[in-house]
Amino acid sequence: MRLSASLTFPQLGSYPVEPARMLHSMEALDEDAELMLRYQAGEAAAFDALYARHKGPLYRYLLRHVRSAATATDLFQEVWMRVIANRLRYAPRAKFATFLFHIAHNCAVDHHRRLRATPVDALAEGHDAVSAAFAPEYERPDRIAEYDQRRARFERALYQLPVEQRETFLLHEETGLDVAQIARITQVGVETAKSRLRYAIGKLRKSLDESTERVAQAV
Amino acid sequence: MSGQDDKAFARELRLASRVSRAYRQLGAPQPPPELDENIARHARAVLPPARNAMRDIGKPVSTRPSWFAPFTLAASVLLSAALLMAIAIRPAQRGGEAPVRLMRAVATHEDRAQLHYAAPAAASSTEGARESSPYVAPLIPSRRLYSTDPPGSHRPVAPALPPVPVQVIRRDPREWQAHIEQLERDGRDAEATAERRAFHQVYPDWR
Numbered sequence: 001m002r003l004s005a006s007l008t009f010p011q012l013g014s015y016p017v018e019p020a021r022m023l024h025s026m027e028a029l030d031e032d033a034e035l036m037l038r039y040q041a042g043e044a045a046a047f048d049a050l051y052a053r054h055k056g057p058l059y060r061y062l063l064r065h066v067r068s069a070a071t072a073t074d075l076f077q078e079v080w081m082r083v084i085a086n087r088l089r090y091a092p093r094a095k096f097a098t099f100l101f102h103i104a105h106n107c108a109v110d111h112h113r114r115l116r117a118t119p120v121d122a123l124a125e126g127h128d129a130v131s132a133a134f135a136p137e138y139e140r141p142d143r144i145a146e147y148d149q150r151r152a153r154f155e156r157a158l159y160q161l162p163v164e165q166r167e168t169f170l171l172h173e174e175t176g177l178d179v180a181q182i183a184r185i186t187q188v189g190v191e192t193a194k195s196r197l198r199y200a201i202g203k204l205r206k207s208l209d210e211s212t213e214r215v216a217q218a219v
Numbered sequence: 220m221s222g223q224d225d226k227a228f229a230r231e232l233r234l235a236s237r238v239s240r241a242y243r244q245l246g247a248p249q250p251p252p253e254l255d256e257n258i259a260r261h262a263r264a265v266l267p268p269a270r271n272a273m274r275d276i277g278k279p280v281s282t283r284p285s286w287f288a289p290f291t292l293a294a295s296v297l298l299s300a301a302l303l304m305a306i307a308i309r310p311a312q313r314g315g316e317a318p319v320r321l322m323r324a325v326a327t328h329e330d331r332a333q334l335h336y337a338a339p340a341a342a343s344s345t346e347g348a349r350e351s352s353p354y355v356a357p358l359i360p361s362r363r364l365y366s367t368d369p370p371g372s373h374r375p376v377a378p379a380l381p382p383v384p385v386q387v388i389r390r391d392p393r394e395w396q397a398h399i400e401q402l403e404r405d406g407r408d409a410e411a412t413a414e415r416r417a418f419h420q421v422y423p424d425w426r
Contacts, residue, residue, distance in 0.1 A: 047262045059250040080258045154241045201235040
């Protein structure tokens with residue numbers, strides 16, 4: 001029988017933690033967890049430090065995950081509000097990044113559910129807004145250099161990835177967490193997370209190879 | 220199998236450094252500054268205003284009212300003082316009564332047995348004032364078991380009592396034996412043993 005524990009946060013859902021991993025995490029308390037505990041004790045400056053460390057990776061994860069600047073901004077704010085609201089329940093049983101991105105994952109999942117329930121017309125409208133707010137670099141007429149084209153192709157390839165693969169890749173790149181921790185955030189098995197990351201990297205590498213070939217043919 | 224798979228996966232990740240580099244070239248957009256301000260303001264607003272944050276780092280948040288600590292301290296002092304008074308002052312005020320009671324408590328059963336059959340016959344003539352008192356002569360020499368007086372200032376706790384002439388009324392031995400046997404028949408062995416011991420002290424040569 002496999003033992004498991006869970007941290008439960010209101011509005012956040014269950015947060016599975018294996019005992020062995022919990023013990024390991026407790027032994028090596030990361031600096032972020034210390035900052036969170038200091039904020040929990042009433043030190044506002046600790047929150048500022050914590051926010052400064054994670055705001056960039058979290059914002060980019062959300063932005064490239066939901067592909068909308070406006071939505072990413074809303075979700076970003078929602079994630080931090082939940083962190084603040086649940087500060088007294090926080091216990092450093094895992095890395096703070098795991099805790100933070102678990103909340104972000106749940107917010108993004110809620111967003112995708114809402115999108116599925118939205119009428120098609122509204123969705124199309126939403127995608128127009130996405131394009132306007134987060135226009136790919138390659139669409140700008142003043143950027144026609146090869147470097148920019150290659151970057152644009154990579155960006156397009158990233159957005160063409162299935163949502164789960166893209167999320168796993170973004171978590172891998174932005175948080176530096178290992179596959180097991182990513183699996184916990186996304187609430188899937190380690191093998192599933194590994195498979196998603198492998199597929200994502202394979203497709204992105206293929207897009208880079210194609211770009212290189214095109215450049216070679218042009219020359 | 221799993222180990223080989225992990226190694227292969229780690230190799231794939233190393234090869235993916237080109238992908239990571241391409242991802243970094245996408246730029247590092249940041250949240251709008253006004254959003255930073257909003258969140259920071261909210262994070263400060265939820266903190267209790269009166270607390271000195273730097274001093275309280277790492278301490279658990281207390282839910283006790285502010286009067287709890289002084290009240291606890293005062294209660295502890297009062298209880299300690301009351302206990303000290305009970306131990307030290309009370310026996311001195313009550314004179315020798317407490318030691319006498321204590322000595323009564325430690326008196327042997329034989330002593331009590333002898334007392335039972337020793338009537339203070341002359342008490343009425345010599346100690347008129349003590350007629351109604353249940354006080355009997357101390358069973359063991361009067362000495363204090365503990366003292367609260369400073370060294371060298373020893374004073375007797377109880378006034379020295381004049382020796383009370385005791386007239387021993389001897390009970391009829393046959394009747395007494397019959398009583399003991401009756402006790403044994405009734406299954407009151409402890410009482411029977413005590414009676415028999417007292418009997419032998421009064422009539423040591425009785426067979």
